[in-house]
Amino acid sequence: MHINEFVAINLAITRLATMIRRSIVCYSLLSFAEYMECDSTVVPICTQIPNLSNQKSLLETWTDIPSTGRPRRDIMGYVPLIMSGAGALTVAPFAVIRWISGEWLLAIIDAVIVTGFVTLGTYVYRTRKVRAASIALTVVFVGGAMATVFVRGSDQVFWVFPALMATFFMVKPREAIVVALLVVLALGPLLVNSMELFRAATIIITIVMTCCFAFVFSEINNRQHGQLLELASRDSLTGAGNHRAFRRRLARVIASFERTSTPASIIVLDIDHFKEVNDTYGHSQGDKMLRRISQIIDMRMRVTDGLYRIGGEEFVAVIEGQHADVAAQLAEELRILVEKHELLPNISITVSLGVAELHKGETHHDWFQRADKALYEAKSAGRNVTRVAR
Numbered sequence: 001m002h003i004n005e006f007v008a009i010n011l012a013i014t015r016l017a018t019m020i021r022r023s024i025v026c027y028s029l030l031s032f033a034e035y036m037e038c039d040s041t042v043v044p045i046c047t048q049i050p051n052l053s054n055q056k057s058l059l060e061t062w063t064d065i066p067s068t069g070r071p072r073r074d075i076m077g078y079v080p081l082i083m084s085g086a087g088a089l090t091v092a093p094f095a096v097i098r099w100i101s102g103e104w105l106l107a108i109i110d111a112v113i114v115t116g117f118v119t120l121g122t123y124v125y126r127t128r129k130v131r132a133a134s135i136a137l138t139v140v141f142v143g144g145a146m147a148t149v150f151v152r153g154s155d156q157v158f159w160v161f162p163a164l165m166a167t168f169f170m171v172k173p174r175e176a177i178v179v180a181l182l183v184v185l186a187l188g189p190l191l192v193n194s195m196e197l198f199r200a201a202t203i204i205i206t207i208v209m210t211c212c213f214a215f216v217f218s219e220i221n222n223r224q225h226g227q228l229l230e231l232a233s234r235d236s237l238t239g240a241g242n243h244r245a246f247r248r249r250l251a252r253v254i255a256s257f258e259r260t261s262t263p264a265s266i267i268v269l270d271i272d273h274f275k276e277v278n279d280t281y282g283h284s285q286g287d288k289m290l291r292r293i294s295q296i297i298d299m300r301m302r303v304t305d306g307l308y309r310i311g312g313e314e315f316v317a318v319i320e321g322q323h324a325d326v327a328a329q330l331a332e333e334l335r336i337l338v339e340k341h342e343l344l345p346n347i348s349i350t351v352s353l354g355v356a357e358l359h360k361g362e363t364h365h366d367w368f369q370r371a372d373k374a375l376y377e378a379k380s381a382g383r384n385v386t387r388v389a390r
Contacts, residue, residue, distance in 0.1 A: 084121020084137070087166075088114045091144075109147050116140035134170040141166045142179060146186065154194040157187065157203055161210060168214035173222065180211040235309040237287055238294035246308035249318050250364035256320075257358055265327035267317040268354045268371045269297070269334065272383040274313035281344060289343050293351070296337050300330070316371075324357035324388050331355050331386045339384065350384035357389075 095110030117140065124133045145163035148156045160183060168176040184204060191200035233245035241249070253264045271277075271293065278286040290313065297317065298307050306318040317334075319327045331353040343349040354375030358367050374389040381387065 084117040084124075087141070088117035088121075091117070105151055106148065109144060109151070113140055113144040116144075138167050138170050138179065141170075142183060146183065149187065150190065154191055157191065160187065160207060164207065164211055165214055168211070168218050173215050173218040176218070177211065177215060180207070184208065238291050238309050240294050240298070240315065241306060241308035243308070243310045246306075246310055246316060246318075247364065249306050249308070250367065253318060253320060254358065254362070254364060254367075257360075262321055263323045263357060265319045265322055265324050265355060265357045266367065266371050267319065267327055267331045267334070268356075268368075268375045269315045269317065269331075269351050270353075270375055270379070271313040272350045272352055272379075277344065277347075277349070285344065289349065292341070292343055293338055293349075296341060297334055300334060300337060316368075324355055327357065328355045328386060328388045335384065335386055352378040352383045353386040354378055355386065355388045 091110050091113050095107050095114060098104075098110060099107040116136070120133045120137050120140070123129075141163040145159040148159050164176075164180055164183065167179050171179070184207060187207075188200075188204060191203055194200075233241055233248075235242045250266075256262055257264055271289075274286065277289065290309075294307065294309070294315070297315065301307060301317060301319075304320055308316045308318070310316055317330075319330065322330075335351055335353055338349060338351045341349075352375060354371045354373070354377070356367060356371035356374060370389040374387040378385045378387040
């Protein structure tokens with residue numbers, strides 16, 4: 001081995017380290033920029049650091065896209081099928097050529113890959129259960145590429161690149177890193193023994209660089225995906241959940257109640273004479289008051305509870321694991337807290353509340369209607385009171 005080759009390898013490794021460092025710096029700057037752009041008047045959604053244990057693959061994010069009511073025109077609904085179809089159509093010609101050429105083992109490997117693409121892609125498209133299918137597709141991609149390299153030789157190593165890129169698309173970033181590391185460790189000895197050291201080092205370094213950039217992209221995608229979901233489920237004024245998030249929460253609570261009979265209650269809260277406040281003090285003061293009341297309620301509630309703004313001055317608190325009597329006590333505490341706070345100068349702001357416990361066989365609409373009826377009774381009783389639905 002000439003000294004120039006060692007120098008070139010050392011230079012390539014140095015460049016790789018520089019590229020990785022720059023990627024990390026860019027990712028850190030992006031995080032800082034997002035932090036600086038946050039609005040302090042609402043919940044600091046974009047300051048949240050992504051939890052690695054809660055991250056999703058790029059393919060899994062497809063399941064969070066709501067139905068548009070026109071599935072045939074929604075291109076995102078076809079992503080898994082397009083991906084699997086593209087893989088199958090790419091590999092299928094090689095299976096045919098190798099079968100005709102008498103390369104039986106490689107032809108069988110290609111046929112297994114094609115079958116895996118078609119089967120798993122169809123399964124994901126029909127069920128949207130992408131987790132298990134993503135892992136299986138990863139095994140098909142990476143296993144097929146590695147089998148081709150070890151059977152046919154190191155000249156087939158270029159199949160590893162699309163396989164690893166697909167891995168970062170289908171599984172979580174840190175899982176993809178583990179897969180990439182195993183691939184590099186498996187390929188290293190084969191490449192070193194079958195070609196010049198400089199060429200082997202170049203291939204390994206380019207694989208590592210590709211994985212680093214894919215990892216950074218996956219991390220940024222996870223962060224932006226989390227922010228979009230938060231923005232889609234949050235009220236921009238108060239930071240409370242919006243009506244869409246409220247419906248999803250009720251559906252989950254009812255499903256849990258049907259499985260485990262765990263009690264649950266909701267508190268519907270309406271600000272008394274809110275229109276008069278807006279007419280007298282202006283909408284800016286009304287918005288400020290909504291934010292303050294949302295903060296007052298949120299500080300008293302548990303982490304497992306949920307607060308949602310479903311109308312102009314109407315909020316709903318979802319209290320899981322509690323019967324109506326406990327929820328009514330909480331409602332009274334909230335009523336007193338709001339009344340005692342001086343939200344506007346020289347004026348007392350009050351709220352009326354309706355409480356309802358979930359009954360067996362109720363839909364979310366029936367449950368909410370009973371709570372809303374209790375709120376109407378509280379309004380009819382003179383406001384600034386709590387009523388419990390029976």
